[in-house]
Amino acid sequence: MGFLTVVSVLSLLHVAHAEFSAVRRVALGPRVRETAVIPAAEFSVPISAKTPRRSSKKNALAALRGRTPPTKAPPTGGSSTVAVDGSDFDEEYLTNVTIGGQHFSLIIDTGSSDTWVPQKGFNCFDLDENPVPESTCAFGTAGFDKQASKTFKPFPNVSFNITYGDGEFLSGPVGFDTVQIGGFSVSQQEIAVPNLAAWEGDGVNTGLIGLAFPDLTSVYNTTDPTKASGENQLPYSPLFLSGVKQKKVANPFFSIALSRGSFDQQENDPFDPNLGFLSFGGIAPVPVVNTAVTIPIEGYSATTGIPNNGPGSDFFFYTVNVEGYTFPGSNHVVTANNNTILDTGTTLHFVPTPVIEAYAKQFKPPAVLDEDFGLYLVACNATVPPLSVQIGGKSFTIDPRDEILPAGTDDEGNIICITGTQDGGPNVAEDIFILGDTFLHNVVATFNPVAGEVTLTQRAKY
Structure with a gap:
């Protein structure tokens, strides 16, 4: 899901970022750090579902290939490792979350x-x-249901507005409530409870947990969501x-291990536990x-929108420097780039x-662009x-x-297959590339947003 916001956010960065009231972060560097010693998690929850692929996800791939996405204003009006489930033919990973006891x-x-959940009685478009x-x-x-929560408090005179x-x-009110994921519980967390939604859902998920940086949040100092802007x-x-601020964990890490489903599950079963x-x-x-x-997370220049770790860089995504992709024939192309995002939502x-x-030609028979x-x-x-990815040496x-x-x-009932690696656009500085679930199935990604770094660990075969 995160990749849907990339184009619009960097567009804001170019046009109006100088007027953001965003927190600036200090430049990170050096480019590779001593591998962090990471303790076992205090809290883990299973990823308990993947949601069926929404048709909007297919349409959103066009935005990644450098096409201009549509811009729409909303119409007026007990343990802390949690399991991850999978539905969406293994397209989007979900977990169980309690907000205000719901x-x-x-x-x-x-x-x-x-983090957002539509409020009961929302208007659908x-x-x-x-x-x-x-x-x-x-x-x-x-x-x-705001009325059913004993801990919900409204945030007056502001609004939430996000367009993917x-x-x-989605747009509408904002408030504060207790959010619990397994044994990890945060009180008075700012959340969005939109009352307007255009969402092509799957019948399983009811919203989203965002885990990136504050500069990427979408709450605005206006009661009219149509007037939301960088200003x-x-x-x-x-x-x-x-x-972290509430000292709910001793160490500022969160870690994600996404497991692949089988081919048969992906094709036939919309829910994998x-x-x-x-x-x-x-x-x-x-x-x-x-x-x-x-490795350090790459910031973005406030003036060019290009990854940069100089003074005043802004941090939105978990952007890392990819030194290369290795596969048969890869020595004939330049494969390095430093505008690549680790995104569980893609x-x-x-x-x-x-x-x-170059990589598509190495499949036997070769993969072909449709x-x-x-x-x-x-x-x-x-x-x-x-195929392997070189990061941090x-x-x-x-x-x-x-x-x-x-x-x-297809029309005859034959299964159509696509490659897990796809075209993200020309290899130019302003283009955005993504290491999505194709990559993340193979590593444990442990994020430290406080230090501005991420640790990647190769998973054992499974």
Whole structure:
């Protein structure tokens, strides 16, 4: 999900960022750090579901390939490692969250920062801003009931407003409440409870947990969401950073291990239980090998919007420097870039055009770009070329099972497959590339947003 916000956020950075009331962070460097010693997590919850792929996700891929996304204003009117589930044919990872005593399955997103759940009785719209029945938005519950929470407090005279790159939007009130994920509980957390939503849901999730930086939050000092802008943005502490401030963990780490489902599950079963862990205070509890590295997170220049760790850089995403992609024939193309985001909310792995063009040719038979869909299609039984990603002087391998994914059926009922690695656009400084679930299935990603760094650890084969 996070990748849907990338284009719009960096657009704001170019146009109005000088007027943001955002917290500035000190430049990070050096580029590689001594590998952090990370304790076992204090709290872990299973990722308990993945939600079926929303049609909007397919449309949003166009935004990643450098096309201009549509811009829509809303219409007027007991343990701290939690299991991760999977639905969405293994497209979006969810976990169980309690807000004000009410239970929801929320998308885990390292590519955005807001935690939101629509309020009960919200107004649903289609992507053309036409009112439609509430059921069309297809949330997993009726929404958050403010009246039923004993701990909810409204935040007056502000509003939440977010538009994703595919045209989905949410807007409305903001408040504070207790948010609990397993044994990790944060009191008076700022959350959005939108009453307007254009959402192409899956019948499972009822919102999202954003785990990125404060500068990426979407609350504004206006009661009219249509007037939200960089001038009146009110950055606030996302859920995990609030927990750190409240000393809910001894160490400022959160860690994610996303497990792949089988090909059959991805194609036929919209819900997979126990697809990894979301952990707080340390590393997620899955088997790993010795390959690990701690690297600084890349900031963005306030004037150019290009990754930069100079003074005054702003931090939105978990952006890392990729030193290269290694596969047969990779020595013939330049594969390094430093505008690559670690994003649990993106299923695929989006790399520069020259990289995917060279890599696609190595499948047997070769993967082929479908101009209509803008995706590389591949035979479901193709032989996958080996692929690894070099970060911080370490090489992280991607399992071949992550490189062939079912993507529906054709008119004759035959399964169509796509490659797990896709085209993210030309290899230019302003383009954004993404290490999504194709990559994250193969590592444990442990984030330290306080120190501005992330530790990647290769997972053992599973």
